[in-house]
Each structure stands twice: as C-alpha cells, then as structure tokens.
Amino acid sequence: xxxGAAILLIVGRELRLSFRRPDQLLQPLVFFLIxxxxxxxxxxxxxxxxxxxxxxxxxTAALLSxxxxxxxxxxxxxxxxxxxxxxxxxxSLTVIVIAKTAAHWLLSGAALVLASPLVAIALGIxxxxxxxxxASLVLGTMTLxxxxxxxxxxxxxxxxxxxxxxxxxxxxxxxxxxxxxGATDRAISGTSPAGALYFxxxxxxxxxxxxxxxxxxxxxxxxx
Amino acid sequence: MNTAAEGLGVExxxxxxxxxxxxxxxxxxxxxxxxLHISGRNGSGKTTLLKVACGLLRPEQGRVTWRxxxxxEVRSDYQHALAYASHEPALxxxxxxxxxxxxxxxxxxxxxxxxxxxxxERTGVASCADLPVRVLSAGQRRRVAMARVLGMRAPLxxxxxxxxxxxxxxxxxxxxxxxxxxxxxxxxxxxxxxxxVLPTAARRLELPG
Numbered sequence: 001x002x003x004g005a006a007i008l009l010i011v012g013r014e015l016r017l018s019f020r021r022p023d024q025l026l027q028p029l030v031f032f033l034i035x036x037x038x039x040x041x042x043x044x045x046x047x048x049x050x051x052x053x054x055x056x057x058x059x060t061a062a063l064l065s066x067x068x069x070x071x072x073x074x075x076x077x078x079x080x081x082x083x084x085x086x087x088x089x090x091x092s093l094t095v096i097v098i099a100k101t102a103a104h105w106l107l108s109g110a111a112l113v114l115a116s117p118l119v120a121i122a123l124g125i126x127x128x129x130x131x132x133x134x135a136s137l138v139l140g141t142m143t144l145x146x147x148x149x150x151x152x153x154x155x156x157x158x159x160x161x162x163x164x165x166x167x168x169x170x171x172x173x174x175x176x177x178x179x180x181x182g183a184t185d186r187a188i189s190g191t192s193p194a195g196a197l198y199f200x201x202x203x204x205x206x207x208x209x210x211x212x213x214x215x216x217x218x219x220x221x222x223x224x
Numbered sequence: 225m226n227t228a229a230e231g232l233g234v235e236x237x238x239x240x241x242x243x244x245x246x247x248x249x250x251x252x253x254x255x256x257x258x259x260l261h262i263s264g265r266n267g268s269g270k271t272t273l274l275k276v277a278c279g280l281l282r283p284e285q286g287r288v289t290w291r292x293x294x295x296x297e298v299r300s301d302y303q304h305a306l307a308y309a310s311h312e313p314a315l316x317x318x319x320x321x322x323x324x325x326x327x328x329x330x331x332x333x334x335x336x337x338x339x340x341x342x343x344x345e346r347t348g349v350a351s352c353a354d355l356p357v358r359v360l361s362a363g364q365r366r367r368v369a370m371a372r373v374l375g376m377r378a379p380l381x382x383x384x385x386x387x388x389x390x391x392x393x394x395x396x397x398x399x400x401x402x403x404x405x406x407x408x409x410x411x412x413x414x415x416x417x418x419x420x421v422l423p424t425a426a427r428r429l430e431l432p433g
Contacts, residue, residue, distance in 0.1 A: 001330075001331060001332070001333070001334075006331055009327065009330055009331060010331075013319075013323075013327045016319070016323070017316060017318055017319065020318040020319070020356075021318060080312055080313075080314055080315070080316070081310045081311075081312030081313070081314035082314045082315075082316065084280055084308070084310055084314065085308070085310075085314045085328055086331070087280060088278055088279070088280065088303050088306065088308050089303065089328070089331035089332055090300050090303040090304045090331065090332055091331060223280050223281075224280075224281055224282060
C-alpha cells in the first residue's frame, strides 16, 4: 500500500474515532471559548483597550487549547498496543506520524480556526482583520501540531507527561505567538501583515518537513 | 545448506532490559511448515524474544534474519510477511470489530469486508462484527485479534499468549487454526506459559529462568 493511501486510511480512522467521542472533540474548543471570555471579564477594560489586547488573548488561548489534546496524540495507541501494530504495518513510522498529526490538526487546529471569528467579534476585532487573523491561525496551529508531535512522541512513555509536554512545546511556540498576534495586530491597525505571515508560513514549512522525522525517531525509542 | 534461508532465524541474540541480561545468546530457526512453542516462567524473556523476532526491539548483540537476510535490510518485506499478536489485543474500543480489522489489515493489504467477516466467523465471533469492541469480553477481544492475524494472510505468525482469557472451545479453535496455518506452509511462533495442544510437528523451546 502506498504511503498516500496509508495516510488517508489513518486520517479516516482518527476522524471516525473522535466523532465517536464528541466530548473529547469539544473540550479544547469550549476551553478556547471560556479562556477568551475570561479576559474581558477579569480585566474590566474599555473596548478600545480590549481591542489592543485582543490578538494576544486570542493567540494565547489558541496555543493553550491546542496543547490540551496533544498529549493523547500517541498515548492511546501506545497504551493499548496499537502503536506496535502500526510500527509493524509495513509503513514507516514517519508516514504514521504525518497521518496522525494531520488528523490532530483537523480535529483541533481547524476547529479553532472555525470558532475564532466568534471570539474575534466578542473581543472587538474589526471584521477587516479577519482574513489575516484566520490565515495566521491556520499557519500557527499547523506549526503547533507539528511541534507538538515531537513533544507528544517524546513524552508518550511517561505516566504523567502532560506538564513536561507543555514545558517542551510552549517555549518553541513563542515565535508563533509573537508573529501570529503581530500579524493580527497589524491588520487591525491597518498596516501590512505580510512580513509576519511569511514568517509564520516559513515556520510551518520548516516544522512540517522536519518534525515527522524527529517524532518518528522519538517513537522508535519508546517502542524499544 | 543453510536452512534458515527459508524462514525466520534468530542468531545468538543478547538483550539487556535495564541491567538484567534477559536473553543470553539465544538462537532459533523456523522454516515453513513448522510451529515453535516457547514456554518458560514469568520474566524469562518470552515476550522480549518475540519483540526481538518481529523487529520492535533491537538486540544488543546478534541478529534476526528473514529468508537469510537481516530484517533491517528487508524491513518492509518482512513486515508484510509477519502477523504479530501482542499480549494486548490492540483494538480500539470505540470502533466495531469489523472496523478494527478493516483498518489494521488495510494497512498491509487490500481486503474485502466479506473476507474480513469470514475471518471473524472462523474465530467464532461473527455475531460481534458490528459491535463496538468496548462491549466485548476479554475472550471475545482475543478472538477478534486472532481474526486480524488471519486477515493479514502473512506466512509468519508471532503470537504472544494467544490463549489467555479463552474458553475451552476457543483454545481448540485457535489450536486448529495454527495447525491449519502450519500445514498450509506457514510458520508460527507461539508463546504460552502452559501446556497446549499444538500440531504434533510443534517444537518446544523452554527459556531458562
């Protein structure tokens, strides 16, 4: 079976599995909505100030809620022996990492992107900046999924790897926050966000070409 | 003549787990139409040996060969030729038995739903095909995992404690399936810590504690 067909098969299975468990699918999304609602309530800001903070709030919440679902990326499969079967399926582990990470993005990142206009309206981000915001979130959440695949693969053998996973991934995700929030900020103030978006794009390509190999190597160590 | 050239060969394998020397220079060979029953007390390295044989675990010394070549060189061919059933059934509770099979077998080879359903029938769980695995009993899960081994149509079976949780009828079915596989030209390595009724041709290897 070709690598492409294997990726489609694995992605299809991941989607099917998670639609059987809608609660796990919705948790990060609800978390995202709640965190972004907490900021305006807690800070008691005027709308003009809120608008200045909005991109940062939106991006921080997006990063944190993507982290929630990362731990389970390989853990479920490692615990029930599925990972061993996948490793012996004749497909390379790199292909398996690519498929599982793509599915993870579809289920967490893409869902966040779709929910973000709602949050943006609540935070007072003008609709003219939505295009930039959506583009930056697509690139940012993809990059985070790739970075996260390395962290999830490294911590898969640990009993409570959740905190360690955050400690590994969050520092690496700082450029995303800076340039993602920066791009949205610039779009709000009416200057060109192109530079920041290009940088996010290059980060996305950089991680998606290298992370699968790193994560596969980490999984191989776990299986050993 | 090198007999290992036809099947699986494990050559002088040493494995340490932590600072325990689990496998001390173990060798074995298995050719088509042969079954090997590996026994030994808990902790004697039965599962470790099976994981080394299927390539999940790299031995510190020694090597594993498939048809005369090291498995690292023929990785993809070797993986297509083997069906490994680990101690855990490796099934997803939220998917039905048939979906579980379709996915795992599908990664190795093309198969039709009817064919997979017949595999479930041969292990006696045809009625569970459309039930989510989480509602099945431990013995039924074992039977679904065995149906997956059948579905892969691999010449080499590596089975880790396949008889756990099975009732008497299930043990008979499994032993018959292994016998049928071996007499049809297949190879089977079966780890089991108790006596079992394997085909008469089965060799026995007892791992020292």
